[in-house]
Amino acid sequence: MEIREFAERVLLSTELALKVNAISTEMTDDFPGEAVRVEEPNRPPNLQFAERRAAPRLPSPQSLIDPRKRAVAHHILANHELQALEVMAWTLLAFPDAPSEFRHGLARIMVDEQRHTRMHAERAAKLGVQFGDLPVNCYIWKKAMDFENVLDYLAGLPLVFEGRNLDHTIELETAFNAVGDTRSAHIMRAIHDDEIEHVRFGLEWLRKLKPEELSDWEAFEKHLHWPLRPEKARGEDFQRQARQQAGMTDEFIDRLESAEDTTHKS
Numbered sequence: 001m002e003i004r005e006f007a008e009r010v011l012l013s014t015e016l017a018l019k020v021n022a023i024s025t026e027m028t029d030d031f032p033g034e035a036v037r038v039e040e041p042n043r044p045p046n047l048q049f050a051e052r053r054a055a056p057r058l059p060s061p062q063s064l065i066d067p068r069k070r071a072v073a074h075h076i077l078a079n080h081e082l083q084a085l086e087v088m089a090w091t092l093l094a095f096p097d098a099p100s101e102f103r104h105g106l107a108r109i110m111v112d113e114q115r116h117t118r119m120h121a122e123r124a125a126k127l128g129v130q131f132g133d134l135p136v137n138c139y140i141w142k143k144a145m146d147f148e149n150v151l152d153y154l155a156g157l158p159l160v161f162e163g164r165n166l167d168h169t170i171e172l173e174t175a176f177n178a179v180g181d182t183r184s185a186h187i188m189r190a191i192h193d194d195e196i197e198h199v200r201f202g203l204e205w206l207r208k209l210k211p212e213e214l215s216d217w218e219a220f221e222k223h224l225h226w227p228l229r230p231e232k233a234r235g236e237d238f239q240r241q242a243r244q245q246a247g248m249t250d251e252f253i254d255r256l257e258s259a260e261d262t263t264h265k266s
């Protein structure tokens with residue numbers, strides 16, 4: 001299948017299975033086509049983006065003792081994974097001139113994001129909530145609409161959203177283990193391990209595509225669009241080793257860890 005066709009299938013299908021089920025054919029990139037910026041992904045009626053306040057917030061770690069709250073958590077996370085997948089598809093359609101090696105790499109990562117979406121959706125269902133039973137937000141998607149080039153994508157999605165997920169996945173693994181839900185904890189660890197590779201991919205391409213005179217950090221900062229900023233690229237429980245595994249320099253990691261919290265401005 002052509003990468004463009006795969007991206008269109010993920011972004012423009014209204015049926016969830018077509019968006020998130022893996023396809024087994026080889027990917028080709030012979031016809032990347034014209035640049036198209038899709039404003040909103042197509043989704044089934046029960047997964048349309050809702051007002052931010054209509055969607056439930058991530059339940060507190062203490063409340064996860066209640067299986068229903070764990071189901072809500074997986075439902076929210078399934079929507080995060082689905083948005084990441086859709087943003088990647090959007091990027092393939094918006095930037096057809098990006099190097100083919102980058103496009104192939106991104107298409108491979110999308111297969112992981114499809115699997116992550118299915119894992120969370122299946123776990124939510126097992127705990128009593130079908131994916132689509134609750135309102136879902138569009139936070140990640142909306143931020144991606146500010147991306148003007150591939151470097152913006154790299155700074156914003158792999159290095160902020162996937163970067164901070166290196167911390168969130170471990171925080172949630174700990175929280176699920178604390179209430180005895182080892183299956184949910186295992187899902188978080190599996191996603192964490194994949195996320196290291198996704199962040200590595202983002203960093204490697206940032207290095208390849210940035211102007212040589214800019215450091216990794218300068219290129220990262222330069223390509224963030226407010227409200228995305230360095231301190232958004234970390235959670236509570238800072239995972240230094242995972243970032244080292246993803247190829248970040250110690251200097252880059254130190255800067256991330258100490259980036260000033262300016263949340264009061266947002």
Ligand SMILES: [Fe+2]
Nearest residue numbers: 081112113116
């Ligand atoms: Fe993911």
Ligand SMILES: [Fe+2]
Nearest residue numbers: 084162195198
């Ligand atoms: Fe990812």
